[in-house]
Amino acid sequence: MSDITLINIKEEILSENRELAARLRSDLDEKSVFLVNFMSSPGSGKTSLIVRTLEHLKDQFQMAVIEGDVDSAVDAERVAGEGFPAVQIKTGGSCHLTAAMVEKGLDALTLEEIDLLFLENIGNLICPVGSDTGAHLNVALLSIPEGDDKPLKYPKIFQTADAFVVNKTDVADFFDFDEDAFRRRVGRLNPEAPIFGLSCKTGDGVAPWCSWLSDRVGAKRP
Amino acid sequence: MHELPVTKSILQIVLRHAEAQGVEKVHAIDLSIGALSDLEAEWLQSYFDHLSKDTLAEGAELRVHRSALTFKCEPCAREYTAKREELDTATCPGCGSRDAALMGGTAYTVESMEAE
Numbered sequence: 001m002s003d004i005t006l007i008n009i010k011e012e013i014l015s016e017n018r019e020l021a022a023r024l025r026s027d028l029d030e031k032s033v034f035l036v037n038f039m040s041s042p043g044s045g046k047t048s049l050i051v052r053t054l055e056h057l058k059d060q061f062q063m064a065v066i067e068g069d070v071d072s073a074v075d076a077e078r079v080a081g082e083g084f085p086a087v088q089i090k091t092g093g094s095c096h097l098t099a100a101m102v103e104k105g106l107d108a109l110t111l112e113e114i115d116l117l118f119l120e121n122i123g124n125l126i127c128p129v130g131s132d133t134g135a136h137l138n139v140a141l142l143s144i145p146e147g148d149d150k151p152l153k154y155p156k157i158f159q160t161a162d163a164f165v166v167n168k169t170d171v172a173d174f175f176d177f178d179e180d181a182f183r184r185r186v187g188r189l190n191p192e193a194p195i196f197g198l199s200c201k202t203g204d205g206v207a208p209w210c211s212w213l214s215d216r217v218g219a220k221r222p
Numbered sequence: 223m224h225e226l227p228v229t230k231s232i233l234q235i236v237l238r239h240a241e242a243q244g245v246e247k248v249h250a251i252d253l254s255i256g257a258l259s260d261l262e263a264e265w266l267q268s269y270f271d272h273l274s275k276d277t278l279a280e281g282a283e284l285r286v287h288r289s290a291l292t293f294k295c296e297p298c299a300r301e302y303t304a305k306r307e308e309l310d311t312a313t314c315p316g317c318g319s320r321d322a323a324l325m326g327g328t329a330y331t332v333e334s335m336e337a338e
Contacts, residue, residue: 004249009239009332013231013253095224126260127224152310156258156328185310189324 017131020099024106024134031111034217035119037135039157042123044143045167047075048200050118054084056210061116061217066105068097068122075120085109095127102133116217125154137216143168148178151185159189163196165209170199225261228330229269233279235332240278245337248279252335256328257291257306282335291327295319 012018028035038046047067054063064085067075076088087108089101102119109117119135121128140161142150145168151158158164164186166179183195194212198205232251240248255261263286274280290303295314302322304312313320 004336004338005245006334006336007239007243007245008334009235010334011235011239011332013228013235013330013332016231016234017227098227130224130228130259154260155309156260159258159324159328188310188320188322191323 014130017099020103021132021134024099024103025136028106028111028117028134028136032221033111033114033117034137034220035117035133035135036137036139036213037119037121037128037133038139038141039121039125039128039161040123040141040143041125041146044123044141044146045200046120046123046141047078049141049165049167049198050120051079051082052200052203052206053118053210053213054079054082056206057116057214060214062114063116063118064109064114065118065120066102066109067120068101068105070094070122085114091122095122095124096131097121097128097133098131099134125150125157129157129160136220137162137213139163139165141165141167144172144175144177147175148182148185151182151189155189158186161190161193163194163212166195166197167200169197169205170202225265225269228261229266229273232266232284232332233270233273233277236279236282236335237277239335240337243337245278248282248335248337250283250285250336251279252285252287252333253330254287254289254333255330256289256326258309258324258327259330261286261330278337287333289327289329292325293322294325296321296323301325 040046050065065079066087068089068091069075070091070093073088076086079086087105089105119133138161140157196209198209236248236251267284270284292301292303294301297319298317300314300316302315
């Protein structure tokens with residue numbers, strides 16, 4: 001009869017994805033490409049924010065977009081319609097983008113001609129959080145109708161993102177979104193991350209967000 | 223379904239260690255999962271049961287140990303732990319302040335396994 005023994009492992013789960021993501025990040029650094037990952041629930045305005053940001057920063061940067069969706073190419077078509085290179089990744093049912101999927105998206109772009117690259121993750125507040133995409137900056141987006149309690153329900157995304165955008169401020173009068181409560185809840189999880197309130201519909205508040213983003217890209221450059 | 227890639231990663235790690243140690247069968251796997259993680263133990267186990275068929279780890283039990291949330295109090299710098307439900311309400315046991323920064327509670331690791 002053989003003995004049962006306890007074997008120590010102490011190994012982080014999903015380390016393979018993290019290692020690939022780190023490699024992608026350093027490849028992008030070499031080519032001076034700054035990658036921004038946008039995460040939010042479906043319908044909070046990721047594509048609209050990306051399109052607004054492209055319009056606002058088009059004289060400053062060469063930009064492109066990688067769109068992740070479970071199915072369809074409508075987002076990539078919308079971005080391409082604005083005149084920017086866009087690649088669509090269909091995950092075929094998977095609920096978030098992995099570093100391996102992002103690598104395929106990068107292969108389809110001419111990185112030498114890009115200095116700011118946007119990645120639109122799958123609309124979901126849970127799954128994308130645990131999977132490093134290789135991005136230099138992770139932005140979580142929330143919209144006014146979703147409510148100020150989201151940091152309590154989905155704390156991990158609010159703990160890990162580098163910046164927050166609260167979209168649809170133009171409809172704030174119709175909803176009970178408590179901005180102070182929201183800021184306090186986010187502040188507890190992530191005191192350093194800035195929060196930008198804006199409306200992709202009216203363009204109100206887009207300039208401060210773009211100016212902050214532009215500074216972040218600039219700070220990364222040699 | 224975000225448990226699926228996590229489960230694949232757990233199985234890969236376990237099988238790599240099992241082969242390296244020359245074990246015949248894995249009976250149980252101890253996981254440390256942060257309190258802020260949305261991973262559900264039942265889903266991990268059912269995905270694992272499916273993925274581990276015909277491997278050394280078939281039938282192994284996943285034992286999930288939830289690690290606590292750790293806060294650092296802003297006024298007095300004391301570190302304290304709290305449960306997931308207390309995310310918004312936990313106060314510092316030293317000074318009673320609710321102003322605190324989250325220090326830990328999200329990592330997940332394969333800690334160890336029982337094997338023969």
